[in-house]
Amino acid sequence: MRDFSSDHAWLSLNTATVRQQWRLPEIVDACARHGIRAIAPWRDQVADCGLERAAALIRAHGLALSGYCRGGMFPAMDAAGRRAAIEDNIRAVDEAVALGSPCLVLVVGGLPGALAGKPLSRDLGRARAEVSDGIAALLEYARTVRMPLAIEPLHPMYAAERACVNTLEHALDLCDALDPGRTGDLGVAVDVYHVWWDPKLAGQIERAGARRLLAFHVCDWLVPTTDLLVDRGMMGDGVIDIRSIRRRMEEGGYAGFSEVEIFSAGNWWKRPGDEVLATCIERHRSCV
């Protein structure tokens, strides 16, 4: 297992972690200042900056990417909606290519309308079928531009609004069905926040193997958790045994970045960005 205690060479910053403090150019500058060598930007932050400028900034600072957030959101009530989702995902793939990302992270979507607070269906089975169809269609395109897709199973508490793929096992079942040859074109993003509770986690990481372990995200589960979306903790402040999960990932063949992704409306989003990054670095050494 790699030793993270003496440097932060394998720390990547998911830019949502400081989205309330800074826009993308400031984040890139801050990473340079703190010796952080990789980021995972979000589409809205890239759009705000402009794709070409974002790509140029990232290149100029010699930053690597650990992923691009995010594609997905495939289910819709009608064919036009599902087509629009695919088209938008194709744009996301192209952006990921332009930015030099190693993968496009997929948050697959849930019940149509739910994210907007007005669910139009209770049919989770149909949503799951549409997710499978959507990934299949996108994969066809993504292969032509050599952009791997990383299905991110989200915590089951997000099944309605954000992702109806909620376990690593389910995500890998999709990989088996859509990429039986294990080409590396389709894999998973493992975020400790979403999967730490799963009794089958270790076995499923092993099942995934190196070619399908495309990303590793860290933060922590706070006790108590006061908000379903924006009360994630800094590594070490919660109950996730992060290092054990990283060990499993490395035993499974993963050798990439640990991407810090913390949504924290009440705490970290309110602190100075430099303090947040310094804390991420310290906790990456001591807790990841």
Next chain:
Amino acid sequence: MRDFSSDHAWLSLNTATVRQQWRLPEIVDACARHGIRAIAPWRDQVADCGLERAAALIRAHGLALSGYCRGGMFPAMDAAGRRAAIEDNIRAVDEAVALGSPCLVLVVGGLPGALAGKPLSRDLGRARAEVSDGIAALLEYARTVRMPLAIEPLHPMYAAERACVNTLEHALDLCDALDPGRTGDLGVAVDVYHVWWDPKLAGQIERAGARRLLAFHVCDWLVPTTDLLVDRGMMGDGVIDIRSIRRRMEEGGYAGFSEVEIFSAGNWWKRPGDEVLATCIERHRSCV
């Protein structure tokens, strides 16, 4: 599948649904008033009323029980704590017998200290082993007094504080390990709130079979959900396809009550109890 549309003969009221409005004697009276023929009381409400008086009231009103809430909470940091948990669970079994309950529901517990807001461990594997040991010990006693134990898998968002058994599959693995003979002494309580998201749900209900399907709880998952614990919805107000799950339960051999259990600090706990019960009855007919 049984037709629930014309009466509420198979509705049971989990007494937590009106815990802010009434104490147990008032709840029993209200059930008589509304023609509700079963309840599932909580230990603290029974203790508040007195066990003998509670049992007498329930008998006097001809009420059935659909379960007794709750045993469990097995993990602890030391042997004394685990022994104390078993002893408390034995008292819960005895109370369940005195009340004429068909089963004792087990919320198995999570990381020691977490429920009190101060988690003392991150070792979920150890907690799970202690849960298995605790159920094994309790089962030995429960068999002597013929009280079936129903493991209730809780939603993964409760893994830290309340239950580290979070899927029906995991609960049934425990049943297989501890009661390989499928005697009916150990089974599961299926609460739609906890399991609706699970892609393996239908298969696991089938796997359980009649002898292990000991209880069925209903409420709904609201979109958005604003609190992890006390923002459950009334049946029909959320996104759970409750009837489909009940169909699976009945195909699996379950023929008991649908127990309504709604924790709702911001809505149903604030309304007059009679309005809540009338709504439960209406929604039991139209949505369960």
